[in-house]
Amino acid sequence: MPMFTRRHLLGLALAAALSACSTTPPPAAAPQPPRPKLIVLVAIDGLPIRQVTGYRDQLAPDGFARFLDHGRWFSDAHYEHGHTVTAAGHSIMLSGAYPQRSGIISNEWRDPATGAPVYNTGDADYTYLDNPTKPLSGTSPRNLKVETLGDVLRTRSPASKVIGISGKDRGAILPAGHKGTAYMYMGETGQFSSSTYYMAALPQWVKDFNAAKPADAFFKKTWAPLLPESAYARSAPDGQPWYLASGNGNRLPAIVGDKMDAPTPRFYENLLASPFGDELTLAFARAAVKNEQLGQRGVQDILSVSLSSHDYVNHAFGPESRLSHDHLLHLDRHLQAFFQFLDQEVGAGNYVLALTADHGFTDSPEWSASKGLDAxxxxxxxxxxxxxxxxxxxxxxxxxxxxxxxxxxxxxxxxxxxxxxxxxxxxxxxxxxxxxxxxxxxxxxxxxxxxxxxxxxxxxxxxxxxxxxxxxxxxxxxxxNWIQSYRPTGSSHGSPYEVDNHVPLLFWGPGYVGQGEVKTRVQMADLAPTLAGIAGLPAPAQAQGKDLQLRP
Structure with missing residues (x-):
């Protein structure tokens, strides 16, 4: 047996002690992905994906093409509920919950116990600010049974702002959720307003915006075709007998406010059924970004902008019409200008864009019948x-x-x-x-x-x-090819068929979102969990979709 000196034994003991005390350092935590300062959802009311891809060769370089050429987009995205209407679609976008959970089964319905009419965002306890409030007007999200992504954000970060803007009350209120703020266009006055659910009085910047009467600037303005006549050969010509002839007429060029002496409620209503309705809504959205300093205050914000005009155009003339075709091209140019504004105001690396629609659109039955279809x-x-x-x-x-x-x-x-x-x-x-x-x-x-x-x-x-x-x-x-219709003109939506449920699902955001087309079928309930993942937030509690994992 070997002999050890006292010093040798002490050395061995010390070595053993040091060995016992030393541990492998833990692996470095994975770096957290960057989080955008602002999430911007753009919803185009009544836009089927087939119109975006069908007119792709005529798009501006930085409107829809920003997503198609430089973003991540899903060419096979569908709503999976059967009654595809505006309120239902807007309720799904930022909640991820279908009407079976959200309770927003339609734009309006009857109370099963009494038969009385119910409006999806109607709430008699609240009224519009500085504007008349008709019965059943949309004034609060009370009927929405689920939380939205904005509700999740503001629960965690009360200083964050969640703002919904739209030409329609439901297009503003439902994406804004319970804890956001909604501003909607007032068809009687041409103003943007909110309701007493959100605030006691409008902010000064909104009052200033309305005082300038920006809607009146479009009085007698002409909606003219953007491209030469030959560019619209793939669309149905103007003046078809099934086109709605009231409003702004059913041919281009069309003068908004024609045969009127001054702006009236009828003019303000007709404005929404033209490219100028979206232009006005985006002007208000710019004012909101500037005055609320969205994405520029050290906390994360959400802005939802729902553009309503395409829906009005498609209802009046059908998505097969040249008027719808041309309206999409005007909308594309307005989006380009808005995106470039965000680049300058918020910073191109500081925000994420998502663009979708609340539903698609069925062609006018008369047009389908002319093609030999049962309609x-x-x-x-x-x-x-x-x-x-x-x-x-x-x-x-x-x-x-x-x-x-x-x-x-x-x-x-x-x-x-x-x-x-x-x-x-x-x-x-x-x-x-x-x-x-x-x-x-x-x-x-x-x-x-x-x-x-x-x-x-x-x-x-x-x-x-x-x-x-x-x-x-x-x-x-x-x-x-059949539609529920209370008039003999125009077209509609609301079916479980592809024409009504197949919509754009487009994303852009360098550093946050990858690039390229994804052909895998996805559902629109995936949008809210996906944006939650990008924002670093949990998905809304009742969401029925999944995170599509867009991060590059």
């Missing part, structure tokens, strides 16, 4: 009369159906009970009568919508639109 208009009033007449003949009770509500037919369940009727029998009979009507493809009962059948076509989509506390008992799906 038509489903008129609510005569259809209701037919169903009620049939139900009265069968059950001996008048007006068992209250009326159409959102995507469905609302039956008077209380009246059926008072008359001793079996409601299941009434519902089955009403469904049978609806299926006889021209243009009706499917009718789903409340029991089907609350069930778990995932194989019946369009049932799952309608289920995502169905809130049993607000929706009608019977939900209706029209045939392709």
């Amino acid at each position: 038509g208009r489903f008129a609510s009033a005569p259809s209701l009369a037919i169903v009620n007449t049939a139900l009265a003949a069968r059950f001996g009770v008048d007006k068992l159906a209250w009326g159409f509500s959102a995507a469905g037919l609302l039956l008077n369940e209380q009246l059926a009970a008072e008359k001793g009727l079996n409601f299941a029998d009434v519902q089955a009979a009403a469904r049978e009568e609806l299926l006889k009507l021209p243009g009706v493809a499917a009718v789903f009962t409340r029991e089907q919508l609350l069930g778990n059948d995932t194989t019946t076509p369009y049932l799952e989509a309608m289920r995502k639109s169905f809130d049993p506390t607000r929706a009608a008992q019977l939900q209706i799906v029209l045939k392709p």
